[in-house]
Amino acid sequence: MSNKTKEKMVVFSIGATAYTVIELLWRQHTHWSMSLAGGTCFSILYHIYNRWRVMPLARKCLIGSAVITGVEFIFGVVVNLWQKWNVWDYSNLKFNLLGQICPLYSGLWFLLSIPIVFISRKLKVQLNHLLHS
Numbered sequence: 292m293s294n295k296t297k298e299k300m301v302v303f304s305i306g307a308t309a310y311t312v313i314e315l316l317w318r319q320h321t322h323w324s325m326s327l328a329g330g331t332c333f334s335i336l337y338h339i340y341n342r343w344r345v346m347p348l349a350r351k352c353l354i355g356s357a358v359i360t361g362v363e364f365i366f367g368v369v370v371n372l373w374q375k376w377n378v379w380d381y382s383n384l385k386f387n388l389l390g391q392i393c394p395l396y397s398g399l400w401f402l403l404s405i406p407i408v409f410i411s412r413k414l415k416v417q418l419n420h421l422l423h424s
Contacts (some may be wrong), residue, residue, distance in 0.1 A: 294422040299334065301418060306333020313403075322378040330365045333360045333407065340411040348408060355404025360397045366390030 310329020314321035335358050340351055368391060370376045384392035 295402060297422055298418050302337045302414070303330035303334050305328040322376065322379060324366060328362055331361045336407050337411045337414065340408050341415045351408050352401045352404040354411065356397050356401040359400040360392050364388065364392045378410065379388045
């Protein structure tokens with residue numbers, strides 16, 4: 292297995308685990324599909340944040356919010372609207388889109404992106420050291 296593949300697997304696993312923990316702390320329950328969403332989000336952001344390291348933090352957070360909101364919308368359409376698994380429902384929140392995303396959570400994703408920026412950079416350094424030594 293290549294070092295690149297190992298790196299992608301580690302990054303996805305960290306994102307999947309972290310998102311699951313956040314869900315458990317925030318809502319006291321989760322669904323396995325949220326692990327996939329979390330791994331997907333962190334993988335995308337890890338790549339973006341490490342590719343464009345000099346980008347201003349606010350812009351990184353806007354991108355992070357957009358990525359997480361977009362992934363949440365795609366997963367929501369699949370798991371909630373198509374599969375009818377009822378993992379979450381934002382219908383009662385203002386300005387929601389099909390009950391799957393809303394400005395409140397997009398704002399929270401903006402804030403969550405702050406630590407993700409720094410975690411992504413530190414993780415990249417550590418993984419480069421571990422995988423290339």
